[in-house]
Amino acid sequence: MPTSLRKLKRAIEKQGGTVEEPKNGSHWKAKRDGVCYPIPAHNGLKTEIAEVYIRACCRSLKLDEKTLREDL
Amino acid sequence: MRVFNMWVVARPADDLPDQWVAHCLDLDVVTQGTSFEHVIEMVKEASLMVVCDDLAAGKEPTLRRAPDECWAEMRQIVTTGKPVSMDLLSRVPRANFGSVAVQLELSVDLGHAVRGHDHKEPSFNMPLVFERPTPPEIHPC
Numbered sequence: 001m002p003t004s005l006r007k008l009k010r011a012i013e014k015q016g017g018t019v020e021e022p023k024n025g026s027h028w029k030a031k032r033d034g035v036c037y038p039i040p041a042h043n044g045l046k047t048e049i050a051e052v053y054i055r056a057c058c059r060s061l062k063l064d065e066k067t068l069r070e071d072l
Numbered sequence: 073m074r075v076f077n078m079w080v081v082a083r084p085a086d087d088l089p090d091q092w093v094a095h096c097l098d099l100d101v102v103t104q105g106t107s108f109e110h111v112i113e114m115v116k117e118a119s120l121m122v123v124c125d126d127l128a129a130g131k132e133p134t135l136r137r138a139p140d141e142c143w144a145e146m147r148q149i150v151t152t153g154k155p156v157s158m159d160l161l162s163r164v165p166r167a168n169f170g171s172v173a174v175q176l177e178l179s180v181d182l183g184h185a186v187r188g189h190d191h192k193e194p195s196f197n198m199p200l201v202f203e204r205p206t207p208p209e210i211h212p213c
Contacts, residue, residue: 002087027103027118029125036125038118040104049104050085052093056102060136 003054003072006045011071015063032061076123076133076178080115081146082108083171096176097146099123100138108161108169116176123180149173 005028009019017032019039027038037060041047058065078098085091085104094115095102103118105111126133150173161172 025117025121026114027121029121034129036122038101038103038121040114040118042106042114048088048091050091050093051087052085052095053102053104056095056100060100
């Protein structure tokens with residue numbers, strides 16, 4: 001199920017990650033335990049994030065996917 | 073200078089009717105765009121961010137490689153699909169669009185990666201490969 005960048009940001013931060021808006025470009029930067037992962041943000045916080053992205057993001061940042069989905 | 077040749081699989085998003093998704097398999101980076109051309113630009117930007125961040129931290133970016141099941145789709149496209157041009161792809165309606173495998177070349181100046189300067193623009197390295205539409209259930213990633 002897709003979600004918004006706003007909700008994804010909150011869920012990542014709840015698991016100890018950080019999400020920062022860049023000075024330029026269309027990707028925000030999520031970071032957790034020293035690992036960076038770009039978040040597509042061409043529509044700012046309203047950007048709708050696809051299911052396939054959520055899976056890959058959890059994999060790369062070693063987020064608990066079940067917990068993240070409950071927080072979305 | 074270090075050159076990364078990476079595989080990207082791009083297709084219309086299954087769950088967002090106006091979005092496209094692209095997966096850089098060598099870095100396990102997924103991103104989105106509003107068209108095929110836009111998602112390719114987005115995956116270039118996303119890949120560059122990851123490579124520069126990892127190199128600046130003294131890490132090897134290719135250790136992020138996507139799981140084996142993600143590579144199976146790319147192999148299927150490359151072995152059973154056919155080469156197409158960007159010009160043709162830009163004229164294919166979304167409903168008729170399958171999955172496309174693209175080779176992305178990323179050149180990074182290692183010294184600049186540490187200092188955070190601009191890099192050579194990522195570019196296509198090989199012809200694009202195109203396949204007929206595939207049902208969502210065989211997209212393992």
